Amino acid sequence: MGRSPCCDKEGMKKGPWTPEEDLLLVSYIQGHGPGNWKAVPINTVVMLAVGLMRCSKSCRLRWTNYLRPGIKRGSFTEQEEKLIIHLQALLGNRWAAIATYLPERTDNDIKNYWNTHLKKKLQRKIPKGHQLGEEATSVSGGHDASLSMDCQPPIPKGQWERRLQADIHLAKQALRDAISLSNTHPYASSTENIARLLQEWMKPPPSTKRTDPANSAVDCSTSTAAAAASSSLLMPETRASGASEIKASVGKIQTPLSILETWLLNESMEQGDTAPMDPILDDSAALF
DNA sequence: AATCTAAGCAACCGCTCCCTG
DNA sequence: CCAGGGAGCGGTTGCTTAGAT
Secondary structure, three states, X not given: OOOOHHHHOOOOOOOOOOHHHHHHXXXXXXXXXXXXXXXXXXXXXXXXXXXOOOOHHHHHHHHHHHHOOOOOOOOOOHHHHHHHHHHHXXXXXXXXXXXXXXXXXXXXXXXXXXXXXXXXXXXXXXXXXXXXXXXXXXXXOOOOHHHOOOOOOOOOHHHHHHHHHHHHHHHXXXXXXXXXXXXXXXXXXXXXXXXXXXXXXXXXXXXXXXXXXXXHHHHHHOOHHHHHHHHHOOOHXXXXXXOHHXXXXXXXXHHHHHHHHHHHHHHHHHHOOOOXXXXXXXXXXXXX
């Protein structure tokens, strides 16, 4: 299977985006909605008489990581941090999946935050050989958090199983946190605002749209948002429905996650969930 | 004030997945 | 069923900026 030639095309611009390019992209998406990225460079010529000389990948990335409305920027809260750590233990380096639990953060943001902050933090806190989620995918090629202690000699079977148990416990904790956060978290409290913004967004664009590009960008940037955020709060299952740009990725993981969640939840309910069963957990708990 | 270094982050690259014909 | 192509994901790079010397 050959790679997409779009990014190799000559004449395609690379590097940091300019405000003008952002406006072009936002204007395009306001008219067409996100998706069909391949058509963006062409359609911006047709629609706006100005071509956006960026490849489809670049457009998608710019939109999802920066322009997409509802994105929260700035430092991560302790709650978010905690959630990321737990989800990383549960899912491994599947940043897109983790990002579905933090609708206002992008996968890229989370990934960067993990690599620049959390990894170090955990390494400092947790003694060698007990580092949760460290290089979780490097050995198994999958998201096996229990195999995350890969930088050490093979673990005896019994011990390995104990650690697996420990990770299951972590996963449960993460799930509970994720759910409880949705009830108390700013995300939830801002649902109304987001929904209102979404309605604004859904209004037909004014004919004078292009006369005030700055406003257009701002309105728009609070918009889609919404689509993603408002539909995505609380329940992972409903999360995917509104946001076309994350729909596909969520679709990929939705079923497994739902199964996993159901399983974890059922188990937690049945067992009433108990104290950590492994020193590892104590270590990670001590982080907070 | 100038230079060096490290941290943070935006963007790119290359791979895989999945849809469509 | 298969091949092609678009979309998405995770890893990595490289630029910018802040802090240290």
